[in-house]
Amino acid sequence: MNLLGAYTPGSSSIHKLDNAVRITDFAILFAAFVVASGFVWGYILSLSVLLFVFRMAGVPIKPVAAMFWRFRVFLLTVFLMNAFFQPSERPYFSFWIVTFSLDGVLFGLRMIMSIMLLTALSSVLTATATPVEITDGLRTVLHPLSFLKIPVDEASSIISIAISFIPVLASEGESIILSARARGALPGGRKIKDRALSLIPLALPLFLSAFRRADELASAMEARGYTGEKGRKRKIRIAFGRRESLSLVFSLLILLGAIALKGVFNVHTS
Amino acid sequence: MPSISVENISFSYGRGDVISSVSFCAEGAARIALLGSNGSGKSTLIKLIDGLLPLKRGDIKVNGCSVKDGDIRRIREKIGIVFQDPDSQFVSPVLEEDTAFGPENYDLPDIAERVRKSLELTGLYEARKRMPQTLSGGEKERAQLAGILASEPEIIMLDESFTMLDEEGRKEMRTLVDTIWKDSMVITITHSADEAISADRVILLSGGRIIADGTPETVLTDYKLLEEAGIKAPLAVRLRKALEERGFKLPPLLTAEELKEAIWNYH
Numbered sequence: 460m461n462l463l464g465a466y467t468p469g470s471s472s473i474h475k476l477d478n479a480v481r482i483t484d485f486a487i488l489f490a491a492f493v494v495a496s497g498f499v500w501g502y503i504l505s506l507s508v509l510l511f512v513f514r515m516a517g518v519p520i521k522p523v524a525a526m527f528w529r530f531r532v533f534l535l536t537v538f539l540m541n542a543f544f545q546p547s548e549r550p551y552f553s554f555w556i557v558t559f560s561l562d563g564v565l566f567g568l569r570m571i572m573s574i575m576l577l578t579a580l581s582s583v584l585t586a587t588a589t590p591v592e593i594t595d596g597l598r599t600v601l602h603p604l605s606f607l608k609i610p611v612d613e614a615s616s617i618i619s620i621a622i623s624f625i626p627v628l629a630s631e632g633e634s635i636i637l638s639a640r641a642r643g644a645l646p647g648g649r650k651i652k653d654r655a656l657s658l659i660p661l662a663l664p665l666f667l668s669a670f671r672r673a674d675e676l677a678s679a680m681e682a683r684g685y686t687g688e689k690g691r692k693r694k695i696r697i698a699f700g701r702r703e704s705l706s707l708v709f710s711l712l713i714l715l716g717a718i719a720l721k722g723v724f725n726v727h728t729s
Numbered sequence: 730m731p732s733i734s735v736e737n738i739s740f741s742y743g744r745g746d747v748i749s750s751v752s753f754c755a756e757g758a759a760r761i762a763l764l765g766s767n768g769s770g771k772s773t774l775i776k777l778i779d780g781l782l783p784l785k786r787g788d789i790k791v792n793g794c795s796v797k798d799g800d801i802r803r804i805r806e807k808i809g810i811v812f813q814d815p816d817s818q819f820v821s822p823v824l825e826e827d828t829a830f831g832p833e834n835y836d837l838p839d840i841a842e843r844v845r846k847s848l849e850l851t852g853l854y855e856a857r858k859r860m861p862q863t864l865s866g867g868e869k870e871r872a873q874l875a876g877i878l879a880s881e882p883e884i885i886m887l888d889e890s891f892t893m894l895d896e897e898g899r900k901e902m903r904t905l906v907d908t909i910w911k912d913s914m915v916i917t918i919t920h921s922a923d924e925a926i927s928a929d930r931v932i933l934l935s936g937g938r939i940i941a942d943g944t945p946e947t948v949l950t951d952y953k954l955l956e957e958a959g960i961k962a963p964l965a966v967r968l969r970k971a972l973e974e975r976g977f978k979l980p981p982l983l984t985a986e987e988l989k990e991a992i993w994n995y996h
């Protein structure tokens with residue numbers, strides 16, 4: 460699986476959500492998780508919400524756990540860096556820039572807990588929406604920024620085209636490797652340097668092909684009347700139904716709950 | 730009625746003319762084949778007609794509007810081009826959105842309806858939510874047609890299109906084009922004389938110049954001209970010639986069906 464979990468086709472309520480609403484929901488939940496980080500009851504709330512969202516989406520948790528296991532060295536490093544380099548007034552021991560303390564350990568735990576919770580939540584988003592749906596959702600959500608002259612539509616078009624070209628370039632890359640092998644080239648080797656050098660003859664034709672395709676695409680786009688996003692009549696569509704309303708209410712309640720919990724426990728995170 | 734008027738145009742990419750003193754006119758629901766070998770200037774010519782390349786010498790008028798001083802967007806709206814490689818022409822990861830690309834650019838009304846109709850006519854409505862790159866070869870070509878059909882152009886230019894399909898697939902696509910655009914002008918750009926047979930006019934290009942302009946019967950049976958243009962005569966014409974050299978006298982013909990008929994009726 461990839462870093463944030465591959466798309467898993469399904470018919471759950473989250474899968475069926477409007478793209479823009481789904482992005483908004485997850486943004487609110489991200490905010491709630493950030494607010495709820497740093498204290499036990501906050502983590503309990505985040506974890507409960509996460510399990511609920513996983514269940515609602517019908518997405519298995521096991522692959523996400525496996526992903527964390529694969530990144531255990533990274534997580535451990537984050538923990539140790541915080542445990543040993545976090546300044547504290549009550550250190551167990553301190554030497555040069557190294558300070559080991561309970562505060563550092565707790566801060567390290569909080570950090571990896573936050574990373575894991577936010578990554579797991581992201582993986583539900585990527586598991587329930589294709590990259591295209593995510594781009595579409597982002598374009599709709601960020602559309603108001605275009606009034607501030609931020610090129611949201613251009614950016615979303617570039618992302619969309621880049622996504623469309625991934626399978627084409629992947630298949631072209633495969634063909635280049637096969638044709639190189641057919642002519643006796645054996646990409647790879649034991650040393651990293653050899654591996655890197657062996658990629659040059661493969662990368663060059665791929666780059667050339669990508670440029671050729673970009674040129675052809677530009678002609679095709681112009682031939683179909685494209686003169687920049689400014690002149691385009693693109694509709695921003697939001698399918699807002701009962702499901703979307705409920706999901707937004709749910710996300711907002713979680714955010715309010717996180718804020719309330721933080722207020723009740725008067726938590727100050729450093 | 731769609732019309733194109735190319736008036737004594739020349740074009741160069743920097744060193745030497747790739748199009749030299751080219752003139753021709755066409756109007757109505759004509760079926761024209763622009764025939765020429767690689768580098769003969771046929772693709773450059775259609776890019777000039779569509780205003781994709783800047784014209785400096787001569788003039789081109791599409792439906793009476795000059796590409797030099799007209800509203801190029803309005804000219805392009807009347808022209809639909811299908812280029813050779815469909816994979817390089819998709820602009821959106823969703824077929825439906827890709828089909829809507831042209832009408833959105835031209836600010837046309839009823840975009841959803843246009844997209845639906847175009848996808849239905851090309852038999853791709855069921856695949857409307859799919860990623861165009863994941864379609865089969867024939868479906869990709871049909872997706873290209875849907876993309877230009879949605880803007881309802883009056884002049885269709887097929888630049889070596891459908892060459893990635895087998896003979897059966899190409900035949901199917903040509904039938905589809907003829908059905909959809911029976912009242913429009915269709916210009917086929919090709920290097921194959923066999924592809925040019927079905928046109929009712931053949932313009933033969935060589936070295937950026939028009940060296941012949943006439944019916945397929947006159948242009949595609951002229952060995953000398955075809956040789957000058959670096960084009961092989963249609964298969965049936967070559968077979969007829971070979972038979973003629975062996976003493977068989979057959980009537981002038983172009984297609985395999987005509988050859989079969991001629992041999993069948995040979996006395």
